[in-house]
Amino acid sequence: MNKYYLNYLDELESEAIYILREVWAQFENPVILFSGGKDSILVTHLAKKAFYPAKIPFALMHVDTGHNFPETIQFRDDLIKELGVKLIVGSVQDSIDQGRVAEEKGKNATRNALQITTLLDAIDNNKVDCAIGGGRRDEEKARAKERFFSHRNDFGEWDPKNQRPELWNHLNGKHFEGEHFRAFPISNWTEMDVWNYIKRENISIPSLYYAHERDVVFRSNSWIPMSEFLKLEENEQVVKKKIRFRTLGDITITGGIESDADTLEKIALEVSAMRKTERGDRSDDKRSETAMEDRKKQGYF
Numbered sequence: 001m002n003k004y005y006l007n008y009l010d011e012l013e014s015e016a017i018y019i020l021r022e023v024w025a026q027f028e029n030p031v032i033l034f035s036g037g038k039d040s041i042l043v044t045h046l047a048k049k050a051f052y053p054a055k056i057p058f059a060l061m062h063v064d065t066g067h068n069f070p071e072t073i074q075f076r077d078d079l080i081k082e083l084g085v086k087l088i089v090g091s092v093q094d095s096i097d098q099g100r101v102a103e104e105k106g107k108n109a110t111r112n113a114l115q116i117t118t119l120l121d122a123i124d125n126n127k128v129d130c131a132i133g134g135g136r137r138d139e140e141k142a143r144a145k146e147r148f149f150s151h152r153n154d155f156g157e158w159d160p161k162n163q164r165p166e167l168w169n170h171l172n173g174k175h176f177e178g179e180h181f182r183a184f185p186i187s188n189w190t191e192m193d194v195w196n197y198i199k200r201e202n203i204s205i206p207s208l209y210y211a212h213e214r215d216v217v218f219r220s221n222s223w224i225p226m227s228e229f230l231k232l233e234e235n236e237q238v239v240k241k242k243i244r245f246r247t248l249g250d251i252t253i254t255g256g257i258e259s260d261a262d263t264l265e266k267i268a269l270e271v272s273a274m275r276k277t278e279r280g281d282r283s284d285d286k287r288s289e290t291a292m293e294d295r296k297k298q299g300y301f
Contacts, residue, residue, distance in 0.1 A: 009197050012189055016043075017050040018169070019148050019185040023130055024057055026173035027181070030130035031088060033119075034060040036072035037248040038205055039134025042194055043185060044079070045203050047132075058132065059086035063119050065111040066093040067229050067250045075206045090122030108220075109231075110253045120156040123180060130173065130181045138190045146184055154178035191246075195271050199264040209267065211244040211259040222255025246271075 020043075023030050032047060034040045047056045060083075062076060080087045092114050095101045100121070101114045123131060130149075137144040145160040149171045152158055164172045173181055186194070198205060216223040217236050223243050224230065229252050232238070243256035244267075261267045 009193065009200060012186070012193060013046065013049070013197070015169075015188065016046045016185040019171070019183060020047050020050045020132070022149075022171050023132060023173075023183045023185075024051075026171070027130040029126070029128055030132060030183070031059045031061040031126070031128050032056075033131050033133045034062050034076065034087075035134075035248065036062070036068075036076045036206060037134070038194060038198065038209060039136065039186065041079075041203060041205060042189075042198065043132060043134045044083070045201065046185065048083070056083060056085050059088050059126075061088040061090065061122060061126075061128070061131065063090045063115045063122065064092060065115060065250045066091070067111055067227070067252050069206070069208055069225075069248060069251050069254075071206050071208050072248055075204075079204075088122060088126055090118040092118045094118075095121065106231075110250055112250050112253055116156075123156065128180060129175065130183055132183045132185065134186060135182075135184045136189050136191070136194075137187050146182075146187060148184055148187055149173055150182040150184065151175065152180050152182060156180070158182075191274075192268070192271055195264065195268045199268055206248065208245045208248060211242050211262045211266075213240055213242050214256070215239070216241050216243060216256060220255065223258070224253075224255055225251060227251045 032040065032044055034044065044056070044060065047058060051057055060076075060080065064073075076087075092101070092111050095114060095118045096103055101117045103114075104110060119131075122128075135143045135146060137146070142160075145163075147163045147166050148169075149164065149166070150158065151163055154176070166172075175181065189197075197203075215226040215238050217226060217230065217232065217238055218224075219236065223241055226238055241256075241258055242260065244259045244261060245254060245256045248254060259270060261270045
């Protein structure tokens with residue numbers, strides 16, 4: 001990694017820390033949205049740096065679909081214990097049991113969209129006025145429309161045409177009762193930046209990101225991991241492949257890629273040659289051209 005790129009990572013780090021400190025200065029009860037994926041882990045690491053030697057002043061909020069990778073939940077619990085911070089869990093299963101949402105049916109059923117109601121309920125019940133996310137502009141075209149401080153109305157809805165200007169990094173977090181913001185401190189990072197920074201800082205990540213053997217099924221042009229929640233079709237065959245995951249989410253929709261990248265150095269090299277966004281293996285994003293934007297307008301991450 002050359003000297004210029006090291007300086008560039010320092011600039012990205014500095015910008016993210018500035019935004020995190022602005023969140024703490026402008027809001028009463030902010031939280032970090034924590035999925036156990038690399039981006040939310042990165043945001044949490046940056047928050048540690050931003051407020052060191054004090055503890056992170058934010059609680060971590062996790063929307064638990066009930067269809068998680070076990071490795072992700074174990075990583076989350078270990079990190080919470082290490083940091084000594086509060087964990088807020090919103091349960092999609094509780095939302096289903098309470099009749100707040102209805103479970104999807106069929107082989108491609110997912111709980112991904114159901115997270116919207118659970119998330120908005122958790123924000124409302126805990127009086128959260130800013131939820132800090134790990135969204136990046138290079139991930140998906142809808143996320144490219146986000147600002148650092150992204151306004152949500154009192155229904156939790158996002159209107160991409162009604163966002164505040166952010167000239168010279170002046171951030172405006174003023175809002176009416178019932179409204180809230182999402183903050184995206186790593187908006188200007190790319191997937192390559194994330195991996196190079198993780199490598200530089202030696203940040204711990206779930207083992208799912210490293211290549212390993214796993215039972216999988218080929219569906220929607222990617223390798224979907226076998227689990228108790230996956231319903232097989234008659235013509236589908238379970239095979240063992242050495243794969244890794246570029247992004248983590250609901251286990252029923254997160255596709256892996258064939259890979260031998262079992263170290264951070266190999267992952268960074270592999271990502272540098274990629275020509276497809278990391279969300280290209282998320283089956284929920286393939287439902288329509290505007291799948292992500294439609295969910296975001298309703299209150300999704």
